[in-house]
Amino acid sequence: MLTGISPAELLLDSCVEYELDKSKALSNGDTVTLKWDCEDDLAKKIFNVKLEYSDIEYKVSGLEEVGKFNPFDYVDISFSGISPNGRLTITQNYEQEEMQYIKFDADKEYSLKNGDTVTVKAHIPYSNKEIFVEKYGAILGETKKIYTIESLPHYITNVEEIPSDTMDKIVAHGEDVFRSYVERKWAKPENLISVEYIGNYFLNDKSPSFVKFNYLYMVYKISAINPEPEQTIDFYYYVSYDDIYLSDDGTCTVDFDDYSSPSSEYFSIEYFKVGNYQYMGYNSLDSLFNNCIVPKIKDSYEYTSSIKK
16 A cells, blocks of 8 residues: 555654644745654654654745835725714725725724824725735835824814804894794784793703714793783793804804704694684793603703803
């Protein structure tokens, strides 16, 4: 059965093994060590041979030096959205031929806020590494870069962040919303006596759920004459806005086309009656607070109030 195999070949095949401590990613000047793993007892017993050996070190030399290609010179890392709901976009310049072989990964791409750091890594998939070196004579010169997020617009977390001129516009808009309602819906608009802004409730999401980051309820005290029975009445009306944010240049953005006010729609009944007349709003501040603010506090919002009672 062993015809054609010499005793020396059988000895080497049965009793001698070796491995290199590293065989890839080598550079000139590196040291590679060949390490033996031999069956000494088997060699002595079967072949009556004592093996003598020691590890051998080789100095790497003669390799062709390759250049370095920096992939971050041909990629745009940008941040958009509103803090703390910013997002990262990686745009590669594929006009640079090398970029077709390079992949980028970020440790975080969404739910970003000002002050966060994002690490972006560049790599060549294993199957393409040798192709890349042979084709372009280069390796990646930079494989990781850290970016700090700054200057994103941010959702405000307290009402004091709203500039005074913007707050004046909000107060005026809320009053316009109510007066428009009176002109359209009241049987006798001339019975309106006064509309007084008395303050606001501001709600901030303590653990952002990306539903609404903030709410601003502007509250107005309304005085009017009820026709039958004829009497002066006072009640409270609100106009609310949400997701107010501030840009880096100080511009405060409020969507005046997207607001809420007392309604009888969608099971949200916010009206009371005096005689035969119905008024949208609340006949007390407590009822407004309990219906509009308390449910949000029970979720994840905290609130501040500037209401002047």
